[in-house]
Amino acid sequence: MKKFLPVLSTVAAAALVLTACGGDTSGNGLSIEVPELPMMETVGEPEGQLNIVNWSGFVEPAWTDKFTEETGCVVNPRVAGTSDEMVTLMRTGQYDLVSASGDASLRLIVGGDVSPLNLDLIRNFSDDIVPGMKGQIYDTINGQAYGVPIGRGANILQYDEEVTGTAPDSWSVVWEADSPYAGKVTAYDAPIYIADAAVYLMSTKPELGITNPYALDETQLAAAVDLLKQQNSIIGEYWSDPAAQIGSFVGGNTVVGTSWEILRKLTGEEKFKSTLPKEGSTGWYDAWMLSSTAANPNCAYLWMDYTSSAEVNGQIATTFGMAPANGAWCDTSEEAKAHCEQYHATDEVYFDQIWPWTTPIEQCVDGRTDVKCTNFQDWTDAWLTIKG
Amino acid sequence: MTSVLQVPEPPTQAKAQVVAARTPRQNRRGLLWLLTPPAAWLLVLYIGSLFFLLITAFWFINPFTSKVVPGFTLENFVSILTVPAYLTTAIRSLLIALAVTFIAIVLAVPLAIYMAKIASPPMRAFLALSITLPLWAGYLVKLIAMRVVFTENGFLNWLLAPFGISGPGFNTSTVIITLTYLWFPFMALPVYTAVRQIPNNYFDASADLGANSWRTIRTVVLPLIKPAIIAGSVFTFSLSLGDYLVARFVGGSTQMIGSIIASNINLNPPVAAAFSFVPIAFVLVYLWVVRKMGALERL
Numbered sequence: 001m002k003k004f005l006p007v008l009s010t011v012a013a014a015a016l017v018l019t020a021c022g023g024d025t026s027g028n029g030l031s032i033e034v035p036e037l038p039m040m041e042t043v044g045e046p047e048g049q050l051n052i053v054n055w056s057g058f059v060e061p062a063w064t065d066k067f068t069e070e071t072g073c074v075v076n077p078r079v080a081g082t083s084d085e086m087v088t089l090m091r092t093g094q095y096d097l098v099s100a101s102g103d104a105s106l107r108l109i110v111g112g113d114v115s116p117l118n119l120d121l122i123r124n125f126s127d128d129i130v131p132g133m134k135g136q137i138y139d140t141i142n143g144q145a146y147g148v149p150i151g152r153g154a155n156i157l158q159y160d161e162e163v164t165g166t167a168p169d170s171w172s173v174v175w176e177a178d179s180p181y182a183g184k185v186t187a188y189d190a191p192i193y194i195a196d197a198a199v200y201l202m203s204t205k206p207e208l209g210i211t212n213p214y215a216l217d218e219t220q221l222a223a224a225v226d227l228l229k230q231q232n233s234i235i236g237e238y239w240s241d242p243a244a245q246i247g248s249f250v251g252g253n254t255v256v257g258t259s260w261e262i263l264r265k266l267t268g269e270e271k272f273k274s275t276l277p278k279e280g281s282t283g284w285y286d287a288w289m290l291s292s293t294a295a296n297p298n299c300a301y302l303w304m305d306y307t308s309s310a311e312v313n314g315q316i317a318t319t320f321g322m323a324p325a326n327g328a329w330c331d332t333s334e335e336a337k338a339h340c341e342q343y344h345a346t347d348e349v350y351f352d353q354i355w356p357w358t359t360p361i362e363q364c365v366d367g368r369t370d371v372k373c374t375n376f377q378d379w380t381d382a383w384l385t386i387k388g
Numbered sequence: 389m390t391s392v393l394q395v396p397e398p399p400t401q402a403k404a405q406v407v408a409a410r411t412p413r414q415n416r417r418g419l420l421w422l423l424t425p426p427a428a429w430l431l432v433l434y435i436g437s438l439f440f441l442l443i444t445a446f447w448f449i450n451p452f453t454s455k456v457v458p459g460f461t462l463e464n465f466v467s468i469l470t471v472p473a474y475l476t477t478a479i480r481s482l483l484i485a486l487a488v489t490f491i492a493i494v495l496a497v498p499l500a501i502y503m504a505k506i507a508s509p510p511m512r513a514f515l516a517l518s519i520t521l522p523l524w525a526g527y528l529v530k531l532i533a534m535r536v537v538f539t540e541n542g543f544l545n546w547l548l549a550p551f552g553i554s555g556p557g558f559n560t561s562t563v564i565i566t567l568t569y570l571w572f573p574f575m576a577l578p579v580y581t582a583v584r585q586i587p588n589n590y591f592d593a594s595a596d597l598g599a600n601s602w603r604t605i606r607t608v609v610l611p612l613i614k615p616a617i618i619a620g621s622v623f624t625f626s627l628s629l630g631d632y633l634v635a636r637f638v639g640g641s642t643q644m645i646g647s648i649i650a651s652n653i654n655l656n657p658p659v660a661a662a663f664s665f666v667p668i669a670f671v672l673v674y675l676w677v678v679r680k681m682g683a684l685e686r687l
Contacts, residue, residue, distance in 0.1 A: 084654035091455065111455060183557075191655065235641045237558060244637070252540030253558060253640075377451040380655040385473040387643050 031142050032363060035112035037292050043121050043301045050299040051076045053089045053098040055286065057320040058150065063312050070306070073299035082190060082240060090114070096294040097303060099150055101284045102138030103192040106359030107376060109139075109146050114289040116144045121301050124308035128328035132351045137365060138358045139287045147287025148304045149325035151317045153343065154283040154354045155188070155196065156274040158259035160249065171200045171277045173256050175231055182234035186248055186257030189238035191376065191383035192357055195282050196258060197224040197231075199355060203279045212366035213282065214358040221374045221382060228386045238387070242266075261343060262321025276353060283354035286322075317343070323351075445661035456657050464662035474648065478666050481645040484560065485628040485670075488567045489621045492575040495568075496620065499576060501609065504583040505591070519576050527570070528633070534566045535637050558640035566638050567628045574627070575620035582616030583609065618678050625674055629667045 050073045052059050059077035068074055078095065080086045083104035090098050090113050100108060108114045119125050125148055132152070134140075139147030159168055163181070173179050174187065175197070187193060198213035201223055210220050236253050239245035246266050248254040258281075264274045288304045290297060306312055314329035314336055323345035324330070330340035344350040358365060364373040374382075445464050448457045468474045503515050522530060535558075537543045544555035556562050586609060594604040632646025645666055652660035 082654065088654045189651075232641060237640050247535070247539070251536075251542060375451055377449065377656070384648065384651060384655070384659075385471055387473065387641060387647075 032106075032110065032361070034109055034141055037112060037115050039116045039118050040121060040297055040301060041118065044298045046071045046073050046299050046302060047296040048072055048299070049074055049076065049296050050097065050303055051078065051095045051296070052303070053078050053080050053086050053095045055080070055099050055101075055320065058099045058286075058316055060315075060319055062319070063307070063315050067303065067306050071299065071302045073296070073302060075303070083192070084190070087113075090291060093291070093293040096291050096296045096300045098289050098291070099286050100139075100147065100289045101286050102136075102357030103190070103284075103359055103376075105138045105147060105287065105289065106141075106361055108289060109141055110361065112292055114146055115292045115294070115297075116146055117148065117290060117304075118301075119145050119148075122148055122305045122308060124305050124326070128310060128326050129308070130323075130325060130327040130346055130348070132348050133285060133287075133325045136285065136356055138285060138356055139289070147289045148308055150286045150288060150307065150313070151320065151322040151324050152283060152285040152351070152354075152356070153260050153262070153322040154276060154351070155258050155281050156261060156264070157256065157277050157281075158249065158264050158272060158274045159256045160254075160271055161273050162271045163255045167273060167275050168256065169275070169278055171196075171279050171281075172204075174234075174258065175200050175227060177230055177234060179234050179256075181255045184236050184253065184255035185231070185234050186237050186239050186245060186254040186259075187228075187231060187235055188258050189240040191379040192282075193258075194221070194224050194228065194379050194383060195355065195357070195360075197227045199282060200279055201227060212364075213355050214360045215364040215366035215368065215373050216360065217364070217368075217371040217373055221378065225382045225386060228383075232386055260321070265321060276350070280353040280355065283351070283356055285356040314339075317345075441661055441664065443661075444658055445665060447658045447661075449656050449658055461658075464658045465665070467659060468662060468666065473643075474663070477643045477648055478645055480560070480643070481629055481667070482670055484564055484567065484644065485625050487564050488571065488628040489575075489624045491564070491568045492572050492624045493579075493617055493621065495572065496576045496579045497605075497610075497613070497617070500580040500583040500613070501605065503580055504586075505588070516580075519573050519580075522569070523573050530570060531566070531633055531637050534562075534569065538562050538566075538638055558638050558642075560639065560642045563635050563639045563642055563644070566634050567631060568624075570631075570634070571624040571627050574623035575617075578616040578620045579613055582613040586612050618681075622671075622675070622678070626667070626671045629670055 052075060054077050056079045059075060064075040064077075078089065080089055083101050086098055086100060087104050087107055089095060090108060091111075098104075098108070098114070100114075105114075129149055133149035135143075135145070139145065139149070157168060157171060157174070159173075161167075163184075164173075173181055174185050179185060188196070194216075195213040198210050198216055198220065201208055201220075202210045202213065205223065208220050208223050210216065216224060237244075237248050239248065239257075242260075242263055245254075245257075245259065246263055249257075249259075249272060250267050250269065259274065261274060264272050288300075288307070290300050290304075294300055307316060308326060310326045310329035310332060313324045313326040314332065317324035317329070318335075318339055321343070323340070323343040327340075327346045330336050330345055340346060359376050360374060360379055362372055362375045364371065444456065446460050446462070448459045448461055449455070450457050468478065499515070499519075503512050507515060538555055538558060539545075540557065542555075548554055556565075590608055590612075591604060594608050599607065630646060632644055632650050635642050635644040635647050636650075645663060649660045649663050652663065
């Protein structure tokens with residue numbers, strides 16, 4: 001893969017042909033039909049502006065000021081709260097870049113909202129990028145990159161140790177109706193959370209034959225929905241706003257539930273612990289993606305290069321609280337090392353247990369061809385019926 | 389007791405007539421200029437945007453890219469009736485809005501009678517201030533305050549702990565309490581104004597004829613303040629019906645119509661648009677019922 005990427009990008013035209021033919025060269029074993037869009041060949045004069053849709057903490061003056069100084073591109077961030085909001089915002093055509101998570105990226109790629117990227121123009125995209133964030137299905141289609149990785153994090157099980165006593169080793173405490181913490185369980189309020197149900201079903205109901213939580217046929221989706229409906233009866237609160245989730249744990253309304261390492265840290269209380277249960281989990285892998293209607297593509301390329309450097313990527317990772325994409329940063333200081341250790345930045349054994357958020361599409365991403373899989377719209381419709 | 393000599397006329401109609409009478413024909417153009425901005429505001433920004441929102445209800449969504457595609461389908465409306473989660477949420481929201489309105493009436497009427505007819509002037513001023521004070525604080529501030537009060541380790545449970553009981557936590561009843569708290573001034577103020585306008589000698593007359601206080605309230609006060617109660621209930625009912633942040637912050641896993649619209653607005657805009665017809669329909673039915681009762685003429 002490392003060798004392949006430069007080769008691919010030097011022959012951009014050939015890559016486009018590959019894309020059009022649906023040639024399978026990515027190593028993730030899938031070919032997906034995507035709109036044919038041009039790719040930048042060279043980075044020209046900076047336009048002086050850059051409009052970014054981003055997660056809170058990804059675009060901060062601490063590193064945008066220097067970028068503006070170096071390139072003359074003034075950065076205008078627009079913080080979005082959910083992946084769905086990001087997709088909606090990107091479709092207005094008013095933004096150049098987005099920090100897309102995997103549950104948004106395939107929608108954007110297949111919808112023709114984001115352009116293929118010429119990684120040759122991003123010098124900082126090098127061997128330093130951790131292997132687990134290169135050429136993954138959520139940002140690389142048919143061997144063509146559409147995203148520049150920023151960072152990743154796992155959806156962990158957070159618990160209040162004062163109540164649970166010991167660490168739960170299974171997700172069963174948030175799924176089973178007889179959970180000892182019924183009524184004090186929290187769950188993530190988005191359709192992509194269906195994948196968490198699927199991950200649990202992979203170990204508890206192997207007869208369903210789920211091999212990838214993002215490739216669910218109708219029967220498998222129905223089983224996941226049943227599990228989520230069962231969970232609904234023991235839910236205290238759903239969360240989508242991180243601050244509300246922290247408040248819910250600290251206020252005592254929630255005892256166990258899905259969380260992020262950074263949210264656990266932000267509770268500021270030692271009694272809140274986190275664990276990666278034996279069933280494994282899902283996780284979010286974020287990448288910069290370039291709008292296909294970007295008014296400022298040159299500034300966008302400069303930004304993607306700038307933020308991929310060890311130093312800036314590390315700044316973003318510490319501010320947001322995630323594992324950085326650029327592994328070289330981990331060796332820059334003691335603090336960096338500690339951060340990387342806490343967030344398992346270069347620990348691929350840890351991240352092997354994590355299923356990166358991927359937009360479900362009709363074509364089964366587990367490689368099955370004998371059935372049609374449920375797409376994100378099916379997941380959306382299903383999700384909205386769970387909470388009734 | 390001094391008696392109030394005159395009940396003030398309802399002001400709106402009278403004023404409108406005065407303005408019309410004073411406008412000379414030559415000033416038609418001036419009037420046009422005067423009315424164009426508000427009319428444009430109403431048509432373009434208000435009705436126009438509402439129209440585009442509602443028309444989306446008949447459109448499709450591309451299942452692959454989740455993009456909205458113009459067209460014509462009634463499927464989004466069918467889903468409201470056929471998806472059990474949607475239907476129960478619509479009914480739940482209706483019941484919540486009715487409960488909020490009912491509680492607001494039950495609390496507002498005795499309070500208004502006490503304030504207007506019994507309380508001393510300083511007490512009256514204090515109560516009026518207490519009712520209106522929350523209106524000066526931001527909606528979100530009040531909501532977060534309620535969340536802090538009802539949270540598990542919060543104020544209410546601390547207060548109730550010595551008695552060995554605990555508060556409701558975050559659920560539907562908390563939603564009703566919070567909505568009542570938020571919209572109570574909209575009921576209390578018109579009812580209070582209406583009670584104040586009842587001449588004191590009505591009470592004397594009622595007492596002279598042998599009616600006790602309950603009977604006086606039932607047969608004299610309530611019929612006179614009915615228009616004010618209805619006016620207040622239009623506020624409490626429609627504001628509760630359209631709210632979604634309350635359910636989100638203090639509702640636990642409670643869903644309301646607004647929650648469904650909010651979560652669909654990015655995921656499936658046509659369903660969100662179709663769902664926004666539901667509260668409109670409820671409010672129209674409500675207003676129709678109220679009109680049938682003849683209450684609107686006296687507003």
